[in-house]
Amino acid sequence: MDLHKLISMLADGEFHSGEEIGECLGVSRAAIWKQIKRIEELGLDVFKVTGKGYKLSAPIRLLDGDRIFDGLNSSASSWIRKLDVLTITDSTNQRALDLADTVAGKGYLCFAEYQSQGRGRRGRKWVSPLGSNLYFSMVKEFANGAAALEGLSLMVGLSIVNALKEFDIGGLSLKWPNDVILEGKKVAGILLEMTGDPSGLCQVVIGVGINVAKSKMMDEIDQAWISLGEVSNSSLDRNQLAISVVNSLVASLEKFEVEGFAAFRPGWSEYDALKGRSVSLATANNSINGDVVGVDDTGGLLLRTEGEVKCFKSGEITVRLES
């Protein structure tokens, strides 16, 4: 049975009888029951009431590829060569990596309602329940290898913040290198993966996950997190959110290609959640304590440690309790 059709039927949040579903989708009661179980495993709450049928605990608005494409501005839509909205996939980053060096892949944008193996930075898992959040990846080609990518992940974080401002969401900040923070908790993450020639023509997959609504499945996340729905007055349409974030991202990428991260540094500093804070930076070999000064023109972290300011290109930050 086509799971997407069943989810689309239930999306209105109303009751649908087994008979109605069976007739529409041409399947048996037993097959429906099996797929309802599957939908629950993927993260949606389904009520089952004898005599009435099945109903989602709340209506959902599914992602719609045509609507997203139509809402994009001319720079973003002319960049796209292929746009997919997948109901279930392992990871949109993986789908994008698989296509990255094909013609279509050079302007590929891939959304998913559910990821079975959503991945985060540093080998972590990105919990990706069905229909609640935004998960997408896009492929961008760069001519000058890894050196031209300095600060790219910070730029992506800033462009997400700029897009979220359109939805009247206050209390946003950025935690180096690229966590988007809302009221002190993580609301969005970015994972860049590169393929191709590291010193020449390469393709970068930009993967973005934004928490939009709470879901039981997200209880397993082991860090402080929040969803946009917790602070937004109106119900957020993920399609509209997708349009704004992609428009913002494409505009920023065009500027980044010409001017590099330096052009985004003032904007990033405005939202810097760590400036002036005492932190520990865990690098590959050791842990360094210091006070954050800011970021430099390449997106490196400037840390005052042992009386001098040093620049770090990677590492994991923990904020220290100030005494």
Ligand code: BTN
């Ligand atoms: C992080 O750890 O902060 C990065 C999270 C990135 C998650 C997104 S969701 C869409 C894309 N596909 C993935 O598998 N990961 C990224």
